[in-house]
Amino acid sequence: MNSGVYFCSQKVFMEVVLRLGFCVLVLVAARCAPATTALPSSECQSQCGDVQISYPFGIGPNCSLAAEFDVTCEQDQDGITRPSIGGRELLNISLTDSTIRMLNNITYYCYNETWHMNSSEAVTQNSNGTQLTTVETYNISIGNSPFRLSVARNNFTVIGCNTLGLFGSSSEPDIESGCFSSCGQNLSVQTDGSCSGIGCCQTAIPKGVDLDALFLGILGNISQTPKRSGLQCSYAMLMEAEAFSFSPTYINTTRFVDMDAGRAPAVLDWYIRNQTCEVAKRNLTGAYACHSSNSVCVDSTSSIGTPVYVCNCSEGYGGNPYLPDGCTVTISSVFIELTALVLLHVDVDECIQRQPCPSDGVCHNTNGGYRCSCGAGRKYSPTDNACIANIQLIIGVTVGFFLLMILCFGWYMIVQKRKQNKAKQEYFHQYGGMILLETMKSEKGLSFTVFSEAELRDATNNYDKSRIIGKGGHGTVYKGVVKGSMPVAIKRCTLIDERQKKEFGQEMLILSQVNHKNIVKLVGCCLEVEVPMLVYEFVPNGTMYQLIHGRDRSFTVSFSTLLRIAHEAAEGLNFLHSFASPPILHGDVKTANILLDENYMAKVSDFGASILAPSDTEQFVTMVQGTVGYLDPEYMQTSQLTEKSDVYSFGVILLEVLTGEVPLKLYGPEAKRSLTSNFLSAMKANNLGAVVASHIKEQESTELIGGIAELAKNCLDMCGSNRPSMKEIADELSRLRKLTLHPWVQLNMEEKEAQRLLCAQANTSFETETSTIIEYPAPERANQSMIPSSSYYAR
Known part of the structure; x- marks a missing residue:
């Protein structure tokens, strides 16, 4: 080897020795340094029982970042030392995931x-x-x-x-x-x-x-x-x-x-509260918590939406980022660097020694040799020792890339289209679509329409958020326009009973034939999606619930108007029970499911989620679902839904009309949380006046109030067989309405009341369904639907 090579080898050897020495020092320091550096004060206790107390947490004065991170370390009755925060025993502190x-x-x-x-x-x-x-x-x-x-x-x-x-x-x-x-x-x-x-x-x-x-x-x-x-x-x-x-x-x-x-x-x-990383770093009071020079600050958001941050050690470091010098290099990173240095310098670098490549090329040292390369679009010619243009490669790569992208995209679109069409066909067959179409062909004159998914997407402007008029645990309701100009309410359901899938289309056809002025018309459905969509006539003026309990209390709805709406709802339910073929059980009767049309006439809604009553004597057994406060106790215990279950729920509606209260309150005096229990207790004590709304007591006759209360009591009988039918309820409400005024005076007053409600509509915003998590005037809340083993939702 000549002198130049010898000198170069000596230089490389010295560089390797120096860098290896530095790595060894770092490795020793890493081994000597603990994974988590001691607390700022040596007097602070770093462990309580089996739990390591890491800063920003601490035991004793001046040992934690703030008072909320203070840890109490005490012995229990068995003499075992246990840490706690806020009276709760602490099991573990993790700095890695905070x-x-x-x-x-x-x-x-x-x-x-x-x-x-x-x-x-x-x-x-x-x-x-x-x-x-x-x-x-x-x-x-x-x-x-x-x-x-x-x-x-x-x-x-x-x-x-x-x-x-x-x-x-x-x-x-x-x-x-x-x-x-x-x-x-x-x-x-x-x-x-x-x-x-x-x-x-x-x-x-x-x-x-x-x-x-x-x-x-x-x-x-x-x-x-x-x-x-x-x-x-x-x-x-x-x-x-x-x-x-x-x-x-x-x-x-x-x-x-x-x-x-x-x-x-x-x-x-x-987390560290109330600041972002940028603001905390600029804080002149020293409140920035990431004290280690080898730490990084990570912005986050608390569960209530306020800006917060946490500290982590930089990549290749471990320990406590909240302490000065708390993050130390990990042993694994030292060995990686050490290995790279050894592999890099075991060979003489020919590129430095001889510079064998052309001036516009790049020399790459290899073990025992070297390699020359050129820039993009050029190639190295060993014969000429020069970089020359590689035109063929550029053209071939460019054309091939674009062709490949076009082919891949086209194939992807074809596959996705086939998958979508196949899925639509499977859903359509799964929900009885073919049987539905055959029935519609054989029965002429049906107004029911089977919509495609594309039609409903266009009707709602691709399900635009601005079209949402209601949202609940069972689905989202959009306002749409179909067939050019007909406004409809389109419900995208989120779940369906597996037992009803095959008969779904046929049942929807039967429900669509229900034609009554006090029932929302089901005009069609879509079966091409995972969970079917239902299309109803659009009812514009909100719900009976909003009329009774709405936040806009600038005017009070007259008792006669509420009684009329309740009577109309009873007529609609009576039609479902007695005149529909087969009879239909609603299953979720409540004021939120009684909609009001442009003349504030009641229309019972959401019966598309109901069930058809069995034709034999066997009771229909189903998974318990409904709304807390309206549920029939007998139905909850037996899981057997009957027409008397709807009667019980209607009895709760009568109580809302009579008292102006929501069915269930989760706060307040225990005796007054349940409207049903409170009412029955008052009836038992012969103290009905304690629960009736004050304006009703002042304006209505004792005979009328007592008649409605007695009807509600009969509806709420714990034994379903003792409850009246919806026909009996409708007849009784018709009789009670005649007690308010003479017929001609009553008609005139109801017309004025409807006009007053229409005038107030400009200042009132209604929705057809309540939201998933319902908010009512604190502290009262109600109208929460439930399904066993799931969260509580509005229907």
């Missing part, structure tokens, strides 16, 4: 065959024994705290028979959710740990809500709830999803609540 695990209390009550209660909190029972409730308050994830329940890692879980669990927020009383758990006869076979609504139900936690209150209870009369031998327990808790596995023994023993002293683990997200 979470903590804590133990939250379980809300529960237990009773034996004589209904003796044993519960986590004070338990009360309504005077008529229809509902048991208990409330547990959580004070960690509320207010201006940096902690929020993790939406991704927690669930709301309810265990028990005929058990309703709700959770909500005292700071946002207009919002709550929950689920309903029921028990079948074969509960013991549920042994795989799943929680599917039989003995146990779960629902996700909504984002952006401070959840700090639980509501647990038995719906219906507990004396009529099927008793099981031995102890019966019900539980409700917000807990970590991965930590729960259901067992039927939880219901007839206290095993679940005994496992950890009545507590369950929950995961909370934490």
Whole structure:
């Protein structure tokens, strides 16, 4: 080897030695430095029991970033040291994903065959024994705290028979959710740990809500709830999803609540509050929390929408980003750099020594040699030792690329189109579309229309958000225009009973033939989508619920008008029960499903989600669904939907007309939460005046008020066979309406009332359905639909 090569090799060798030495020093420092640097003060306690307390959390004065990160470390009665925050035991602190695990209390009550209660909190029972409730308050994830329940890692879980669990927020009383758990006869076979609504139900936690209150209870009369031998327990808790596995023994023993002293683990997200990274870095008071020079600040958004941030160590570093020098280089990154250096310098670099490539080329050193390359569109010629143009390559690559892109795009569009057409055909057959078309051909003169998905997409301007007129747990309703100028309401459903799929189209055809002035007309459907869409006539003036409980209280609707609307709704339901062939059971009668047309005449809606009554004597058994506050207790216990279930719900509507109150309040005095219970108690005590609206008592006769109250009481009879039919109800309402005024005076007053409502319409905005999470004037809320093992929705 010549002197030049020797000198170059010496230089390379020295560079390798120096860089290897530096890497060894870094490696030693990384091994000596702990994964998490000690707290700022050596006097601060870094561990409590088995839990590592990492900054920004701390034990004692001046050991945490802020007071909300203070950790209490105390011994329990057994002499075991346990950390806690806000009175809740702390299980773990994670700096990597900014979470903590804590133990939250379980809300529960237990009773034996004589209904003796044993519960986590004070338990009360309504005077008529229809509902048991208990409330547990959580004070960690509320207010201006940096902690929020993790939406991704927690669930709301309810265990028990005929058990309703709700959770909500005292700071946002207009919002709550929950689920309903029921028990079948074969509960013991549920042994795989799943929680599917039989003995146990779960629902996700909504984002952006401070959840700090639980509501647990038995719906219906507990004396009529099927008793099981031995102890019966019900539980409700917000807990970590991965930590729960259901067992039927939880219901007839206290095993679940005994496992950890009545507590369950929950995961909370934490963050540095009220600033973005950019603002915090400019803060002259030193409030920026990412103190390590090898850390990065990550902007985020809290669950209530305020700007927050967290700190992470830079790539290749690990440790605590909230401490100075808290992020240290990881051992793996040192070895990667060390290996790269060794491989890079084991060979003499010919490119530096001889510069063998042309001036406009690039020399690449290889192990034992070198390689020359040229820029884009050029190639290296070893013969001439020069870079020359590679025209053929440029043309070939360009043309080939564009042809390939065109072919791929065309093939993709063809495949997608075929998939869409095949899916549409499968959905159409699945929902009985062919049978429906054959029936329509054989029966001439039908006004029912089977729309294509493209027609309804065009009618709603591709389902534009501005066309939404209602939104609920069962679907979204759009206003559209079909056949050129006909306004319609198009409902995109979100679910359908699997048992009704084959007969869906045929049932829609039967429902479309229902023709009554007090029933919303079903004009068509679309079967080419995963969940069918229904097309109704458009009814413009909102709902009876909005007329009674609407926020615009600038005028009071007269009692005679509400009585007329109730009478018209009763006529519509009577038609469904008595004159439709086959009879139709509505299944969700409520004021929100009574629409008002341009003349404020009542039209019963949403019967497209109803069921056709069976022709034989066997009762129709279905999954319990409906709206809390309107549900027939007999239906809830037996799962048998009958026409008397609609009668019970209509009785609740009469109470709304008579009292002006919503059917169910989740806050306020216990005795007044349920409108039905409050009314029946007043009737039993011969104190009807305590619940009747004041303006009705002042303006209407005692005979009229008493007649409506007696009719409502008969509708709410716990035994369905004792309730009147809808025909009897309609006849009685017709008789009671005649008590208000003489016929000619009554007609004149009703015309004036309709005119007054039409004038007020300009200042009132109505929707055909309530929203998924309904907000009412605090603290009253109602009209929440439920399906077992799912969240609560408006229909």
